[in-house]
Amino acid sequence: MAIFVEGVHKRYGDKSALSGLDLEVTRGTVHAVLGPNGAGKTTAVRIMTTLLRHDEGVVRVAGHDVRKDPAAVRARIGLLGQHAALDEELSGRQNLELFGRLHHLGARRAGLRADALLDRFGLADTGRKPVKQYSGGMRRRLDLAASLITEPEVLFLDEPTTGLDPRGRAEVWSAVRSLVGGGTTVLLTTQYLEEADQLADRIALIDAGRVAAEGTADELKSRVGPDRIVVVLRDAARLAQAAALLPDPTVDPDSLTLGFPVEDRMAGLALTLRALEGAGIEAADLSVRRPTLDEVFLHLTDRTNTTEVAA
Ligand SMILES: Nc1ncnc2c1ncn2[C@@H]1O[C@H](COP(=O)(O)OP(=O)(O)O)[C@@H](O)[C@H]1O
Ligand SMILES: [Mg+2]
16 A cells, blocks of 8 residues: 555644545555545645644555654655746756755766656757746646656655646646556546546545545446436437337437436447337437536535535
């Protein structure tokens, strides 16, 4: 287990930021901590990276307890914070070399490592330009490179794409993907459902300082409800006939669309095709629709709120 968090509480004065956070991250996986602003993501990351002390609970990172042995933890992790410390006047390469020197790499190794990382994140061409000329996506990739100087076992990325345009976001996503092949464990926080869906092996959905749901994107989606078969007809006149052939579908006459839930998507598709074909009804489109993570999020956070009100 690369990260083990159990029953962690953190208060700022009388305000509770984390209230019983649990988290387990397997070595070599990408784990997303997904939650809205104020959910406690940065607080959790600061605790796991030894920058902040928790009030209660157990936190082990890369095999070491953050309280008992913070130095051992620090030696094995990298952190990309929400605000990174790059020197604007220096080139990307110089920034990386500087980070390397700060981590006692020695001039030669720091230089080699800088070049390797620039290359890896598609910054080889721009590596000699001053950072102030970089786009948002380039900066963030440079941040990422800097956090990897020490070849960490566990890398923490706190909202790595917040504030980036779609292109910058895509650049950072591909950079994160390239890390995973190398065996690094990544914990990333995000407010973007799509980001968690794209990058993470598992997702912990957090709300008000604790985990509301945890699992793969597919598992979380299946908690909202089953897949739906959606079929669009060509001819409005056949709508009622088609509806009678399918298992209790919803019907939208304006878009000529019928939909119904299925446990087994292949069986659902086959049933629909057979029914329509048998009756000689033409379909313009036939698809399976899965619930989106957005729907999962609304569903689960709503339920959490309801339980709290009820309790
Ligand atoms: N230094 C602080 N002092 C007081 N309250 C804080 C401090 N940092 C965070 N908080 C509060 O703790 C909660 C969690 O914050 P944070 O961990 O930054 O959430 P996130 O990163 O998910 O947006 C929020 O309600 C926030 O206002
Ligand atoms: Mg934050």
